[in-house]
Amino acid sequence: MIIAPSLLAADFGNFAKDTARASKSCAEWLHLDIMDGHFVPNISFGPQVVKALRPLTKLVFDVHLMCSKPKILLEPFAKAGADMITIHVELGDAVMPLIWEIKKLGKKVGLCVNPPTDISLVKPYLNRIDHLLVMTVNPGFGGQEFIYETLPKIQQVNAWRSERNLKYTIGVDGGVNFRTVSECARAGADVFVSGSALFAAHSLKQAVSKMRKIVLQNDPALADLKV
Ligand code: DX5
Ligand code: ZN
Numbered sequence: 001m002i003i004a005p006s007l008l009a010a011d012f013g014n015f016a017k018d019t020a021r022a023s024k025s026c027a028e029w030l031h032l033d034i035m036d037g038h039f040v041p042n043i044s045f046g047p048q049v050v051k052a053l054r055p056l057t058k059l060v061f062d063v064h065l066m067c068s069k070p071k072i073l074l075e076p077f078a079k080a081g082a083d084m085i086t087i088h089v090e091l092g093d094a095v096m097p098l099i100w101e102i103k104k105l106g107k108k109v110g111l112c113v114n115p116p117t118d119i120s121l122v123k124p125y126l127n128r129i130d131h132l133l134v135m136t137v138n139p140g141f142g143g144q145e146f147i148y149e150t151l152p153k154i155q156q157v158n159a160w161r162s163e164r165n166l167k168y169t170i171g172v173d174g175g176v177n178f179r180t181v182s183e184c185a186r187a188g189a190d191v192f193v194s195g196s197a198l199f200a201a202h203s204l205k206q207a208v209s210k211m212r213k214i215v216l217q218n219d220p221a222l223a224d225l226k227v
Contacts, residue, residue, distance in 0.1 A: 001030040001186070001190050001191070001192070001212065001216070002026060002029055002169065002170070002190060002191040002192070003027045003028060003029070003191075003194070003198075003208050003211055003212060004028065004029035004031040004062055004191060004192065004193045004194070005025065005027050005030060005031065005193075005194060005195070005198045005199065005204065006031040006032075006033060006055045006148050006173075006193050006195035006199075007019070007022075007030060007031065007032055007033070007195075008031075008033040008044060008142045008195050009132060009142045009195030009196045009199040009200070010022075011141070012150075014142070015045075015049060015052075016053065018051075018199065019053045019056045019057055019059075020057070020113070021204045021205075022057070022136070022204060023057035023058070023177060024204075025198075025204045025205040025207075025208040026202075026208055026209065026212075027059065027198075027208045028059070028060060028173070028207060029059060029060040029061075029062040029084075029088065029124055029191070030053075030059040030060070030061055030062065030127065031062045031064060031080040031193045031195075032050055032059065032061060032062065032063045032082075033066065033076070033107065033142075034046070034063060034066060034067060034073070034122065035066045035067070035076050035139075036044050036066065036067040036068060037067075037138075039068040039090075040066045040105045040140035041067050041138050042140045042141055042142050044205050046076075047073070047076040047077050047079070047080040048080070049128050050063065050077060050081055050082065051079075051080035051081060052081040053072065053081075054081030054091060059085065060079055060083045060131070061082050061083045061084070061124060062066070062082075062083065062084050062086070062110070062131075062193075063077050063084065063086065064086045064110070064112065064173070065077070065085060065086060065087050065088070065220060066088065066139050068091075069207075070085075070091070070093075070094075070096070070098060071098060071101065072087055072088050074098070074101050074102060074105060075105060076196060078102075078105040078106070078107050080190050082107055083107065083108060083209075084108035084109070084110050084130065085105075085107050085108070085109065085110065085113065085171040086109075086110025086112050086131065086133050087090065087099075087102070087103045087110070087111065087112065088111075088112045088114065088115050089112065089117060089120075089121045089122050089125070089144055090113075090114055090117055091191045093155065094169075094173070094223065095111070095125060096124075096125070096128075097098055099111075099125060099128050099129065105115070108129065108130040108131065109128065109129045109131070110129065110131035110133055111125055111129045111131070111132055111133065112132075112134075112135060112170075112173070113132075113133070113134055113153065114131040114133060114135045114138065114139060114155050115135055115136070115137070115147050115149070115150050116138075117136055119152075119153045119156050119157065121162075122157065123152065123160070124176070125177060126158065126160060126161075126164065126166055126168065127164070127166060128161050129165075129168050130168055131168055131169045131170075131171060131191065132157050132170050132171065133172075133173055133191075133193075133198050134150055134153050134154050134167070134171065134172050134173070134189070135150070135173055135174055136150045136158065136172050136173060136174040136175050136176065136180070136184070137173075137174030138173045138174075139173075140173070142193070142195040144173060144174060144175055144177065145175050146174065146175030146180040146208050147174075147175070148183075150172075151183060151184070151185075152170065153189035153190050154170060154184060154188050155187045155188055157188070157194055158170060158187065158188025158189075159188075160167070161188075168193065169190050170188055170189045170190055170211055171189065171190075171191035171192070171193055172184040172189045172191070172193065173190060173193040174193075175192060176192050176194040176197065176220075177194065177196075177197035178197060178223040179212060179220065179223050180212060181194070181211055181214055181215060182214055182215070182219075182220040182223075185215045185218070186218075192211060192215070194211065197211075198211070201227045202227065203227055206227040207227050210215045210222065210225055
């Protein structure tokens, strides 16, 4: 399993400090939400910020592009230090060429699906991706409530993965906290993106360790532990 704290919930005045916190937390990835003010109604940060953070940590940089025109951004984020670049299946015909472009840049490929989007849309790409990210809130903002109706999507992509013996990881993103994480794990997720639940904790390290315990011991009661 992989825990990916989302920098969207960090202190925007002190990304360096919070990146260092995440780095020392025993999380595996750092989730970097890129919003263009068009694909989603919010703007976050760009490749310059990612480049500035790259030397501060060895965490895998998981760049989630919530952008209408990701083509022009792939190379800048690749050069800035992304290890994986995730694009949205809602981009339709643009998806296949984007997947090839990301591969050409030598980066891992992620594909993301929004809550209202039919999960069957990801099917043609499953043998070409490294990571399938299921949005469990409507993208754009941190701190939203988990949408339980997305759980069958996780089950479905998990079933497709075993049926076809594929290797992509399954991530969940949005509203993932110490309570919702158990259901995500039971549905088949193995990558847990979490922003506000982790960064709100006094100790990010203990919060990451608590989330890991809840998943590994399959014990939702651990959610009540103080961190
Ligand atoms: C939402 C972003 C998420 C966000 C999750 O659009 O894609 O990565 O940071 O934040 P929480 O965990 O606070 O819902
Ligand atoms: Zn995200």
